[in-house]
Amino acid sequence: MKVVSIIPLIQQLGRRAFINQKVSQVRHCSLLGCNLQDNRANLHPLWKGEIDVPGGSRQSPINIRIRDSVFHPQLAPVHTQYDPNTCLHIWNNGYSFFVEFDDSTDKSIVSGGPLENPFRLKQFHFHWGRNNDWGSEHTVDSRVFPAELHLVHWNCSKYRTFEEAIMEPNGLAVIGVFLKIGKQHEKLQKLVDILPSVRYKDALTEFNYFDASCLLPSCVDYWTYSGSLTTPPLTESVTWIIMKKPIEVDHSQLAVFRSLLFTAVGEEEKYMVDNFRPLQPIMNRTVHSSFEPALQISHKKKSEEHRQQAG
Ligand SMILES: *[C@@H]1O[C@H](CO)[C@@H](O)[C@H](O)[C@H]1NC(C)=O
Numbered sequence: 001m002k003v004v005s006i007i008p009l010i011q012q013l014g015r016r017a018f019i020n021q022k023v024s025q026v027r028h029c030s031l032l033g034c035n036l037q038d039n040r041a042n043l044h045p046l047w048k049g050e051i052d053v054p055g056g057s058r059q060s061p062i063n064i065r066i067r068d069s070v071f072h073p074q075l076a077p078v079h080t081q082y083d084p085n086t087c088l089h090i091w092n093n094g095y096s097f098f099v100e101f102d103d104s105t106d107k108s109i110v111s112g113g114p115l116e117n118p119f120r121l122k123q124f125h126f127h128w129g130r131n132n133d134w135g136s137e138h139t140v141d142s143r144v145f146p147a148e149l150h151l152v153h154w155n156c157s158k159y160r161t162f163e164e165a166i167m168e169p170n171g172l173a174v175i176g177v178f179l180k181i182g183k184q185h186e187k188l189q190k191l192v193d194i195l196p197s198v199r200y201k202d203a204l205t206e207f208n209y210f211d212a213s214c215l216l217p218s219c220v221d222y223w224t225y226s227g228s229l230t231t232p233p234l235t236e237s238v239t240w241i242i243m244k245k246p247i248e249v250d251h252s253q254l255a256v257f258r259s260l261l262f263t264a265v266g267e268e269e270k271y272m273v274d275n276f277r278p279l280q281p282i283m284n285r286t287v288h289s290s291f292e293p294a295l296q297i298s299h300k301k302k303s304e305e306h307r308q309q310a311g
């Protein structure tokens, strides 16, 4: 019985790593999130107290500025090879819901792109807002999406376990996918249908035979940069791969995400919404793109915007 794998990451390493940090809990006002409560008393327990990353220089999430990203022609598409049989269960950890996979073999892996060797799929989860105006962790030219999917993988070529890998600079690879409102996502619906059974914190239910690659956009373009986990212990261990194109979900699917609770049975109910970390400074980092940015188009747009502002 793999008891360890069902203990939340944040509980495994959280307390030890809750080190002094002045994390600004308010999103930058240009990001529509200014209405978010900045009252510390209303913060999720995950972010309570003083938490810090001493000397942190590669924290996540960040705003990706398309104009500043550098096209890297050697960046091949990322290749996922997931075995739906490795999908184990889904559970509410009091901050998001995790779909967890059996990572004792190389049956579900990601390779290619910026990764020199395969990484094993451990879990995926989402971050989302209380409404459609915000919710994603990363932003693109300050555009915020209603939700963001994270597929979390660990470097199994050197490290023996996920827990070991998350403390190492090249231990993790996370694929980020933006969600936008559009048509219903049929494959996601299998997951949405089971969510009511993990409404409360700590609830866990079996969830089998799910191929997470159905949640990737068909466009293979992505940005990649070196960053961190966006939940404690916030270790700087992540090679981020952020897919350029969002996937579409409909409003009713996100409504089910928002009907989950941060709280356990018997506690005063708090809806699971706004479970994202604020943007972090990019500092001395370069975001690489696997695709050539359409520079001319964006220049043209810019000058049109300027004309409009002038007029
Ligand atoms: C995986 O870890 C090993 C050992 O630290 C490292 O040499 C390798 O570069 C890592 N893989 C990636 C893709 O970062």
Ligand SMILES: *[C@@H]1O[C@H](CO)[C@@H](O)[C@H](O)[C@H]1NC(C)=O
Pocket: 284
């Ligand atoms: C910034 O990164 C570049 C390239 O990796 C490095 O040469 C330089 O020393 C870094 N500067 C600082 C202030 O860390």
Ligand SMILES: [Zn+2]
Pocket: 125, 126, 127, 150, 230
């Ligand atoms: Zn995440």
